[in-house]
Amino acid sequence: MSDWRPSASIEHLKQRAELLAQARAFFAERDVIEVQTPVLAKHSVTEPDVQSIEVPGYGYLQTSPEYQMKRLLAAGMPSCYQLGPAFRHGEQGRLHNPEFTMLEWYRLGFDHNQLMYEVADLVDTLLGPKPYQRLTYEDVVGKTEGRPRDVLDLAFAEACERLTPGRFFITDYPADQAALARINPDGQTAARFELVIDGVEIANGYWELLDAEEHRQRFKTDSEIRQQRGLPAVAVDEAFIAALEHGLPECAGVAMGFDRLVMLGGSAKALSDVTAFRGS
Amino acid sequence: MATYSTNEFRSGMKVMLDGDPCNILENEFVKPGKGQAFNRVKMRNLKNGRVWERTFKSGESIEAADVIDLDMEYLYTDGEFWHFMKTDDSYEQVAADQSAVADSENWLKEQEVYQVTLWNDDPIAVTPPNFVELEVTDTDPGLKGDTANGGTKPATLSTGATIKGVPLFINIGDVLKVDTRTGEYVSRAKT
Numbered sequence: 001m002s003d004w005r006p007s008a009s010i011e012h013l014k015q016r017a018e019l020l021a022q023a024r025a026f027f028a029e030r031d032v033i034e035v036q037t038p039v040l041a042k043h044s045v046t047e048p049d050v051q052s053i054e055v056p057g058y059g060y061l062q063t064s065p066e067y068q069m070k071r072l073l074a075a076g077m078p079s080c081y082q083l084g085p086a087f088r089h090g091e092q093g094r095l096h097n098p099e100f101t102m103l104e105w106y107r108l109g110f111d112h113n114q115l116m117y118e119v120a121d122l123v124d125t126l127l128g129p130k131p132y133q134r135l136t137y138e139d140v141v142g143k144t145e146g147r148p149r150d151v152l153d154l155a156f157a158e159a160c161e162r163l164t165p166g167r168f169f170i171t172d173y174p175a176d177q178a179a180l181a182r183i184n185p186d187g188q189t190a191a192r193f194e195l196v197i198d199g200v201e202i203a204n205g206y207w208e209l210l211d212a213e214e215h216r217q218r219f220k221t222d223s224e225i226r227q228q229r230g231l232p233a234v235a236v237d238e239a240f241i242a243a244l245e246h247g248l249p250e251c252a253g254v255a256m257g258f259d260r261l262v263m264l265g266g267s268a269k270a271l272s273d274v275t276a277f278r279g280s
Numbered sequence: 281m282a283t284y285s286t287n288e289f290r291s292g293m294k295v296m297l298d299g300d301p302c303n304i305l306e307n308e309f310v311k312p313g314k315g316q317a318f319n320r321v322k323m324r325n326l327k328n329g330r331v332w333e334r335t336f337k338s339g340e341s342i343e344a345a346d347v348i349d350l351d352m353e354y355l356y357t358d359g360e361f362w363h364f365m366k367t368d369d370s371y372e373q374v375a376a377d378q379s380a381v382a383d384s385e386n387w388l389k390e391q392e393v394y395q396v397t398l399w400n401d402d403p404i405a406v407t408p409p410n411f412v413e414l415e416v417t418d419t420d421p422g423l424k425g426d427t428a429n430g431g432t433k434p435a436t437l438s439t440g441a442t443i444k445g446v447p448l449f450i451n452i453g454d455v456l457k458v459d460t461r462t463g464e465y466v467s468r469a470k471t
Binding site for chain 1: 337
């Protein structure tokens with residue numbers, strides 16, 4: 001007989017519904033409005049370490065609503081959030097599923113420090129208040145100088161697993177891991193942060209880079225790395241670049257893995273314990 | 281030769297690592313949100329039984345190991361090799377050496393069926409059933425009237441193995457059921 005039952009308990013699914021409602025109430029109270037952008041769109045990200053699921057003839061399932069939400073911001077949308085599915089090719093495990101629920105939001109006029117406070121407020125609301133510790137990337141992995149990127153990535157992933165129990169904000173990522181964050185005045189680090197709770201990466205945020213030309217440069221670097229690694233080429237999203245050229249307002253933004261948050265809230269061990277059904 | 285990519289790794293899969301066949305026990309996907317993906321893999325070396333943990337970059341491939349587990353009947357030992365025969369009526373035989381037989385030597389009984397692990401058709405491991413029945417060849421004389429206090433003694437079995445925890449009422453010639461995983465006495469076999 002086919003295994004038709006949910007992978008999560010009904011109790012965990014009720015808890016998920018409660019957390020979704022609380023998150024929406026949190027933003028409603030702060031006048032951050034909910035938006036919905038297409039999950040299926042023509043372009044996707046160039047990032048070498050994020051692979052998109054291609055839908056032939058249509059484009060890609062979005063790995064995050066980032067580009068489209070920033071186009072909304074450039075067009076005059078105030079601070080906004082999105083709570084919906086995101087997709088990543090090839091990510092499957094206890095803490096990964098090719099489809100997952102992402103909570104992403106942008107705050108006009110915030111920098112990454114202000115946004116970290118808001119992230120902490122939201123987590124306190126959803127999981128109950130706890131203290132937060134702040135560490136730099138080098139606090140977590142040790143000196144970065146002269147160590148190749150893959151070595152750092154593994155060291156970082158394994159060091160994060162050891163950040164437990166507790167809540168940790170990690171800041172001052174190396175400039176070459178800025179993604180779409182602006183570079184700090186020191187020229188060496190990026191205005192990027194992550195939140196790790198009980199050894200699980202929960203959120204990644206930036207004081208957003210605004211400069212269109214700098215975006216082009218970073219996308220070019222991404223494409224070169226993709227080529228070196230033999231990964232499929234991804235065309236630059238020109239609509240996103242055009243929106244940046246029009247002007248993205250000063251803002252900070254963050255993406256949170258909502259399923260992981262539900263998992264921690266329910267003391268569950270794996271994402272499949274809190275998603276209605278196990279992914280493909 | 282077939283290869284498996286990290287994303288195909290499943291527990292029970294047989295692969296080659298550092299020249300030895302291994303059985304994958306666990307495969308954990310590890311990836312920082314903005315960083316490269318890795319697979320942290322636990323595997324048992326099938327030649328020496330040791331458990332190894334290795335981290336691969338996701339997408340890396342390693343060679344599959346030509347390993348199969350076969351049920352085979354134990355025939356005899358010539359002192360150097362232990363001879364087993366396939367149970368598929370082919371009468372095909374293999375000879376396992378000391379390193380393959382290892383501790384299973386304690387539980388080998390003629391005409392019993394064991395699981396023999398073949399790598400490139402060579403036996404590399406012999407696994408006994410969880411329970412075997414073996415005759416006692418030596419033990420202290422049974423003590424009548426002393427069954428209540430649960431006292432035990434060692435006993436030597438027909439294979440030469442000595443097991444502990446044998447009740448005092450057991451005598452030479454009795455057939456015992458033994459748990460091969462723990463090497464412990466289970467019960468007196470029904471005769």
